[in-house]
Amino acid sequence: MLTVTDLSIARGGIPVLEGLNLTLGAGQAMVLRGPNGIGKTTLLRTIAGLQPPLSGQVDVTPESLVYAGHADGIKPTLTVTENLNFWAQTFGNNDISVAMGAFALGPLAARPAGALSAGQKRRLGLARLLVTGRAIWVLDEPTVSLDTDAVAMFAAAVRAHLAHGGAALIATHIDLGLSEAQLLDVGPFRAKPLDIEDFDGAFL
Ligand SMILES: Nc1ncnc2c1ncn2[C@@H]1O[C@H](COP(=O)(O)OP(=O)(O)OP(=O)(O)O)[C@@H](O)[C@H]1O
Numbered sequence: 001m002l003t004v005t006d007l008s009i010a011r012g013g014i015p016v017l018e019g020l021n022l023t024l025g026a027g028q029a030m031v032l033r034g035p036n037g038i039g040k041t042t043l044l045r046t047i048a049g050l051q052p053p054l055s056g057q058v059d060v061t062p063e064s065l066v067y068a069g070h071a072d073g074i075k076p077t078l079t080v081t082e083n084l085n086f087w088a089q090t091f092g093n094n095d096i097s098v099a100m101g102a103f104a105l106g107p108l109a110a111r112p113a114g115a116l117s118a119g120q121k122r123r124l125g126l127a128r129l130l131v132t133g134r135a136i137w138v139l140d141e142p143t144v145s146l147d148t149d150a151v152a153m154f155a156a157a158v159r160a161h162l163a164h165g166g167a168a169l170i171a172t173h174i175d176l177g178l179s180e181a182q183l184l185d186v187g188p189f190r191a192k193p194l195d196i197e198d199f200d201g202a203f204l
Helices: 040-047 080-090 097-102 118-132 148-163
Strands: 002-011 014-024 029-033 055-059 065-068 136-140 167-171 182-185
Touching: 002 040, 014 029, 014 040, 029 040, 040 065, 040 136, 040 167, 065 118, 080 097, 080 118, 097 118, 097 148, 118 148, 148 167
Parallel strands: 029 167, 029 182, 065 136, 136 167
Antiparallel strands: 002 014, 002 055
C-alpha cells in the first residue's frame, strides 16, 4: 500500500533524515520513534504529499491516504455531529455512527465543537479518520491530550481499521499498546551534517 525508497528529506532547507526505506501493507501498522526534532513530522508530511522529498521516492495512491497532523481541523461553531457529517460528506460517506461510537462522542453530539475540552476535541479529530473511508492513516502524535481511556479507544480504532485491511503509520512518543505494530526508530537515518564547503550555501 505504501513504499518509501531511499528517501531523504529536509525542513527549512536543512536535511533532517536520509536513506530511509519502509513498506506498509494492508493490515499493518508502524510506529515511528525518535527524539524531538529528528524529523518524524517532516517524514509524515512528505509521505502525505505536503512537501517534496530531497531525493528518493514515495509510492502511494494519494486518494488512499489521510493525514492527521497536530491540528484537529475542527470547525468550532458546528456541533460534534455537524463536524462529523461535514467530513463524512466531504469524503462521500453518510454514516457517522461507527465514528461516534468508537470515540464515545454520543453524549457530546449536540455540543459546539469549540466548547469541547482539549481531549474531547482530539477524540473528535480522530473520529474524522473513520468517516474518511481512506485505507492508510498517517498520524502525527495522535494521542496528545488523550487520557488513558481515550488512548485505549484510539488503539481499538486502529486495530479495527487494520482488521478491515487498512494500514497506519503513527509517530508517537507513548506506548499505544499495539503489540502488532512494527517499530521504526528513525534515529539511525539522521542526515549527516553538510560539508563545510556547503556551509554558507545552507543560509542562502
Ligand atoms: N517551519 C520550520 N522551518 C524550519 N525548520 C523547521 C520547521 N519546522 C521544524 N523545523 C526543524 O526541522 C527539524 C525536524 O522537525 P520535525 O518537526 O520533523 O521533528 P519531529 O521528529 O517530528 O519532532 P517532535 O518529536 O518534537 O515532534 C527540527 O530540527 C525542527 O527544529
